[in-house]
Amino acid sequence: MSKRYILLAVVFIGSAFGLVVLPDKHDTKQIPAEKFLIEIYNPARFLSTHQIAKRLIERDPSIFLVDVRTPSEFEEYSIPGAFNIPLEHILDEEWVDYLSQDGVDVVLYSNGNIYADQAWMLIAQQGIKNLYIMKGGVNQWFSTIIQPVEPPETASSEAFDLYAFEKAASIYFGGSFANIESATTTPIKKTVVVRKKKKKAAEGGC
Amino acid sequence: MGPLTYFGEISTEWNYVIAIFIGMAFGYIMEASGFSSSRKLIGVFYGYDFAVIRVFITATLVAIIGLLYMGYFGWIDYSVLFVHPTFIFSATIGGIIMGFGFIIGGFCPGTSLCALAIGKLDGWVFTIALFIGIFIYSLVFPLIKPYYNMGDMGHITISEYLNMSNAWFTFWFAIIAVAIFYVTSVIRKKVKEVRY
Amino acid sequence: MEELKRTRRITIGVIVFLAVIIIGANTIKKQKNIYKYLPQQMIEELILVYQVTPEEAVDLLKDTVSTVFVDLRSIYDYEKGKLDNAINIPIPMLLDDDNKKLFDTWKKDSVKVVFYGNDQLQANAPWMMMYQLGYTNTVTLMGGKEYMDLQMAGLLSENSTYETEKPAVDYKAILAKGGNNSKTVTTVAPKKTVVVRKKKKKAAEGGC
Numbered sequence: 001m002s003k004r005y006i007l008l009a010v011v012f013i014g015s016a017f018g019l020v021v022l023p024d025k026h027d028t029k030q031i032p033a034e035k036f037l038i039e040i041y042n043p044a045r046f047l048s049t050h051q052i053a054k055r056l057i058e059r060d061p062s063i064f065l066v067d068v069r070t071p072s073e074f075e076e077y078s079i080p081g082a083f084n085i086p087l088e089h090i091l092d093e094e095w096v097d098y099l100s101q102d103g104v105d106v107v108l109y110s111n112g113n114i115y116a117d118q119a120w121m122l123i124a125q126q127g128i129k130n131l132y133i134m135k136g137g138v139n140q141w142f143s144t145i146i147q148p149v150e151p152p153e154t155a156s157s158e159a160f161d162l163y164a165f166e167k168a169a170s171i172y173f174g175g176s177f178a179n180i181e182s183a184t185t186t187p188i189k190k191t192v193v194v195r196k197k198k199k200k201a202a203e204g205g206c
Numbered sequence: 207m208g209p210l211t212y213f214g215e216i217s218t219e220w221n222y223v224i225a226i227f228i229g230m231a232f233g234y235i236m237e238a239s240g241f242s243s244s245r246k247l248i249g250v251f252y253g254y255d256f257a258v259i260r261v262f263i264t265a266t267l268v269a270i271i272g273l274l275y276m277g278y279f280g281w282i283d284y285s286v287l288f289v290h291p292t293f294i295f296s297a298t299i300g301g302i303i304m305g306f307g308f309i310i311g312g313f314c315p316g317t318s319l320c321a322l323a324i325g326k327l328d329g330w331v332f333t334i335a336l337f338i339g340i341f342i343y344s345l346v347f348p349l350i351k352p353y354y355n356m357g358d359m360g361h362i363t364i365s366e367y368l369n370m371s372n373a374w375f376t377f378w379f380a381i382i383a384v385a386i387f388y389v390t391s392v393i394r395k396k397v398k399e400v401r402y
Numbered sequence: 403m404e405e406l407k408r409t410r411r412i413t414i415g416v417i418v419f420l421a422v423i424i425i426g427a428n429t430i431k432k433q434k435n436i437y438k439y440l441p442q443q444m445i446e447e448l449i450l451v452y453q454v455t456p457e458e459a460v461d462l463l464k465d466t467v468s469t470v471f472v473d474l475r476s477i478y479d480y481e482k483g484k485l486d487n488a489i490n491i492p493i494p495m496l497l498d499d500d501n502k503k504l505f506d507t508w509k510k511d512s513v514k515v516v517f518y519g520n521d522q523l524q525a526n527a528p529w530m531m532m533y534q535l536g537y538t539n540t541v542t543l544m545g546g547k548e549y550m551d552l553q554m555a556g557l558l559s560e561n562s563t564y565e566t567e568k569p570a571v572d573y574k575a576i577l578a579k580g581g582n583n584s585k586t587v588t589t590v591a592p593k594k595t596v597v598v599r600k601k602k603k604k605a606a607e608g609g610c
Contacts, residue, residue: 009384016380019373033435077573112566113523122441139570279426
């Protein structure tokens with residue numbers, strides 16, 4: 001028998017035994033903190049209420065709203081189409097498929113920003129992509145979409161365009177303009193909501 | 207998305223490109239080790255050449271050890287790997303049929319393509335027959351459908367079935383493999399040498 | 403000749419195989435920052451008190467020994483105006499070695515670290531991360547710098563609140579005022595059915 005075959009056998013058994021004695025490595029899918037810090041700093045993780053209202057009106061199927069408030073708050077008012085996952089259950093096994101859908105932007109919201117942000121932190125650090133926060137939460141939603149406030153005379157034309165959109169959205173979502181027909185006679189300019197392009201991870205060459 | 211995570215995610219398009227290169231290398235190595243000769247392939251059944259069994263066991267060992275190490279180094283996301291569902295009875299029956307086909311025909315599907323590529327006539331015949339067989343199979347499939355999913359064990363690996371850690375399973379497998387290498391070399395010495 | 407070729411192949415194969423393993427062993431990345439609290443554990447920590455109100459902050463600002471305020475905003479914002487005795491650490495620099503040393507000493511001396519940004523949101527995520535990394539002596543400032551400014555200038559209006567998670571208005575009442583809301587809400591926007599996507603299973607490919 002050739003020495004080389006013996007060498008081969010020794011290498012196989014040796015390396016297989018090496019696997020056995022390797023120290024345990026707690027393998028988490030956690031994004032390393034240094035890397036995650038940059039994601040935290042990226043403002044693209046927030047979506048404005050306008051962006052979300054526009055996509056809801058257009059019936060964009062690629063948006064999925066998640067309400068992280070308590071079920072009772074959810075009962076009282078929720079954004080149409082939202083799905084309720086209370087913050088303390090956000091990591092439960094059954095919601096994993098809901099929160100990580102390919103090609104669907106999952107948007108978290110609460111009354112303010114904080115709970116949604118905490119939910120985002122908990123999920124996003126496990127490497128789940130396409131996760132956003134509705135900036136300002138339901139409070140902001142009410143002050144912009146449901147009860148929009150007319151900008152002052154001196155405001156820029158963009159502000160008025162936005163206001164026109166808000167009024168239209170308000171009608172759509174049953175807000176304060178819902179039964180004032182005369183208010184809608186002004187032609188509604190379409191506000192173009194610019195979606196930030198998601199950064200894709202560098203694709204590997206070979 | 208390949209399980210290779212070292213370069214970040216590999217997109218589906220690149221997956222195919224990489225697959226082509228791996229396929230080329232696979233074909234080249236097969237042909238270079240003489241797997242396009244049906245006499246060499248059949249040798250394992252008559253006991254004069256065990257190259258096939260050695261190559262496949264070596265390949266399995268390299269793959270399993272490599273995968274586990276790479277998984278440990280964080281190059282490969284081990285959990286993404288797809289484990290085929292096991293249909294134990296169907297697989298056994300299918301294996302026996304395939305084995306007879308192997309002995310009679312002298313090739314397995316991959317090696318027949320290899321032989322075809324270097325222009326061997328038997329390779330051509332085997333490959334054409336292969337497609338005829340596939341055609342017939344698809345026609346009679348409704349009849350044999352009940353035997354198709356027999357003994358479903360789900361997505362299970364041997365180490366899971368034996369309730370062993372992957373590392374220990376690999377270790378025992380390596381020892382068994384080396385034993386097989388040794389036994390085959392002993393058998394080969396006893397069998398009268400065949401020139402081919 | 404045949405034999406020679408084959409054996410060389412084996413040697414080369416063995417060398418390559420071992421080389422891959424050795425290279426791999428050398429590339430194992432040592433984690434610089436280790437999470438002390440994984441998400442599952444962190445979710446339980448969230449029940450604890452992790453924020454200070456602006457009223458409390460006024461007292462804490464006077465106590466420079468056992469409290470330190472960390473300004474998470476940019477250097478520019480910090481230069482424009484800061485809380486007294488606050489230290490500026492912009493978010494991207496939180497995990498720099500020098501800053502980590504600072505946090506370590508604060509933790510050792512059990513100094514309370516109060517993170518603040520323009521609002522609480524800006525401080526929340528960095529706080530959560532530092533907490534998860536084991537710096538449990540950290541809190542966030544509710545309302546943030548903006549609220550503190552108003553408070554100090556005595557400009558707080560009825561509408562200003564630092565409890566952003568409380569409903570600012572009675573949602574139900576407003577929608578009721580909106581008219582035929584119950585009808586519109588339900589008819590206009592039907593509930594979306596959730597498509598639960600299972601992991602893609604790839605078809606079996608290639609035999610030998």
